[in-house]
Amino acid sequence: MAGAAPVFVLVAPQMGENIGAAARAMLNFGVSGLRLVNPRDGWPNPKAAAMASGASAVVDGAQVFETLDAALADCTYVLATTARQRELSLPVISPGEAAAAMQSRVTVGERCAVLFGGERSGLSSEDVARADAVLSIPVNPAFASINLAQAALIVAYEWARAGESVILPAGDPLASEPPATREDVARLNDHIEKELDAAGYFFPPEMRDIMARNIRVALTRAGFTESEVRTLRGAVKALAKKGQKQ
């Protein structure tokens, strides 16, 4: 599965910390293929390794190239990540569209790459010209400031979502928690109603049915579990008996 994921290509990245942070961001969503084009401070970079921490396998496995063309040599579909509009006549797609496009390509054996620019100036038009499409993260036009690791995070997140290549945290804990049956809820309701009758709650008498129905609606819609109904019945019982102890 990791072999099929796109490679993330950092073009002229500057600080090692940011390379390490990008590696962490990627691995959170199961993307582990990292390529570097002309990293400013050379390679390997101890700061990248330190920042990568648990994601050090991504940093250790990074491939380094002198040119973007060399880095993309074996790729068939390339996206250039940028927040800005470009003059180039390239389609502009969202992270979600990018993920879907890459997922359908990797299933037929293609190798996809996503380009990310350096911290200072991003991708040059020359870099973008190597891409099939521009991947644009739709940030707030009044405040666009995502960093390299955050851009990588969003692209990897969408990749994982599109492919469900990451196992979702095993669903709904309520699924294993037996829900109350309608009968359970009816008994809870009848119990409350009986105690409320005894307490003289329903007043004036002509409003009784409407008031009782409102309570039934609230309790039924609440979606209690079986054990919650037991708990609440115990609570009602305790409340109804309370005065007798005083």
Added chain:
Amino acid sequence: MAGAAPVFVLVAPQMGENIGAAARAMLNFGVSGLRLVNPRDGWPNPKAAAMASGASAVVDGAQVFETLDAALADCTYVLATTARQRELSLPVISPGEAAAAMQSRVTVGERCAVLFGGERSGLSSEDVARADAVLSIPVNPAFASINLAQAALIVAYEWARAGESVILPAGDPLASEPPATREDVARLNDHIEKELDAAGYFFPPEMRDIMARNIRVALTRAGFTESEVRTLRGAVKALAKKGQKQ
């Protein structure tokens, strides 16, 4: 639009830098309402302001609260962000599902909140018990290491995406019925808890907190309306007084 966006609530955040980074992440996707519960280093925090940079309006506008209940008092729908499984009987939803749920709620005037825990230990079970659902970011089970700003980034990103295509809840009978605020639900819960304490319900004593939390979860998740909470408080009052009349 910004007024309608969810508020992001940081519970016991530690480093000011991380608060500033979260503010930046939020504003990239148009989320600007920030609330802080017991920030470790007090408030205002110069490090948060420095890190926020262009997003300083978010940091400057942050509201600070002593308790989570106070921070959520005016909210009607609350999500707790966590990567971990919980013992609580709460639905677990993805960031995309969370965004869709919040979008349909804000269109009918509800106020939504998303909780994020502190750097060291995240949200406590007591915090999560205040939520309608758990928002789980589906990270790689073998490497889960997203930080506060990255979690905020993904939730805000999904929020902005969902806003591009809001589907109004068709024919939801609740749409015209104002939902209970968190403060309403907290008062109902406190009322019940007080009466149950007086009734000697919580036994054995060492189980008190867990029993009380189970009731809180059931009542919070129930999605009561404002008038249902009033009705139920009246019912609790009547039950608690019942014995005295006998």
